[in-house]
Amino acid sequence: MTLENERELVEAARAGDREAFRVLVERHQGEVFYLALGVLRDPDDAQDVVQEVFIKAYRSLARFRGESRLGTWLYRLTLNACRDHQRKGRLMKLQHSLGLVAEPESRWVEERPDADPERRTAGGQLRQDLLRALGKLTPAERDTFVLRQFNQLTIRETARVTRRAEGTVKNLLFRALRKLQKELATHAPMEEPA
């Protein structure tokens, strides 16, 4: 999709063309989901966030000035939505620790203690290790790493989305990679899928 084509779709959606908005959703839903998955590390939470993001985008389309690409704006909405989601999650965990609510069952199958070990494929173990290691990063490091590594944004694009200087982005990536290197090295050597 060319930039001009995207601008036309945004203008049409803003004017009330639902079909245009549907096209924009289908174009960007994958990347939004992938970002949310990397930040939240839970596919169901990521699915919830994706829906929230596009509902917010629909409501706020008038506010999108077009100075950046739509994808940049959507990524920002996604990071904000992920933060809100994490805040609610911390609240639930706190309430669970006080016995006020039952702990929700983990949706990430491989994390369940009773999960069938044979289901743990090599690829699954690798992924688990990565997702667990991502939890050790600071939010800023994780956001930056996921945008760069999951969503394949350039350093400059990552800086635009996160509204940071490129030098800051490089520092964050450096720290993230170093921490991941340390975390992944403390687990069993990963066997990559054939």
Add this chain to the structure above:
Amino acid sequence: MKTGTKSCRRWRHHLVEAVCGELTPAHRAELESHLATCADCRQELAGLEETARRCEAALPPRPKASELDVWSRIRPVLDRVERPAGRRLAGRPLVLGYPAAAAGAVALLVLGLWLGSWLGPSLEPSPEVARPEAAVAAASGAELDVAYLRYLERATPLLLAVANRTTGGTAVASSSASISESVDSTAERRLAERLADDAGRLRQQLEDEGRRRQAALVADLGIVFLQMANLSHHEYRRGIELVQATIESRALLFQLSVEEMRHL
């Protein structure tokens, strides 16, 4: 791994650019020249590249569009955004508890629309047309001020009621009159749920307008109300102590007092 030397720290940006495949020709030449003489940086670069490679191999598979199907999930919600059913979008009824005044307002509205149909083409958008901007028409400038203050007005009574409640512990706010224990927890939880939902939307609008202080206060209030909304019926009394602790730790009553003074 020793990378604490001054020169090595200076090369970290180049190392990251190398791992990301974004080295400019000039930076590449500089880095290669440095790596020829620095074993630590060579080792660092190898470690970072290996980590990046392992992470890439470990990435979850990208979802298929059919698996996500976001459009079919959000379409019913968007329908409600387009055609508010009385309590959506522009706001909840402004005059809860004043049915006679509300009925009068509706009658005036109907009369006005009928007269308008005689005067000329309606300026109201056709209901078939989706108007995303209508959803946020009230969310800027002076209207956002009103929405913010109205939210605080709605939130304060519940917050005070909870803060003043004695549950066997010490009430957060000192008050000579403690609230009766026979409180309707269901009604409170429902109200808290609505206030938590509204806090989420209002906070986003405030942040978008750059009003960070106000957004932070609304976010804190949202957390408190979310706590209340998630309490189970049987553990309500004990859970309120947790809510009171949150109110105290975030100094919410103080913040509300400050806001009240600002807007006098």
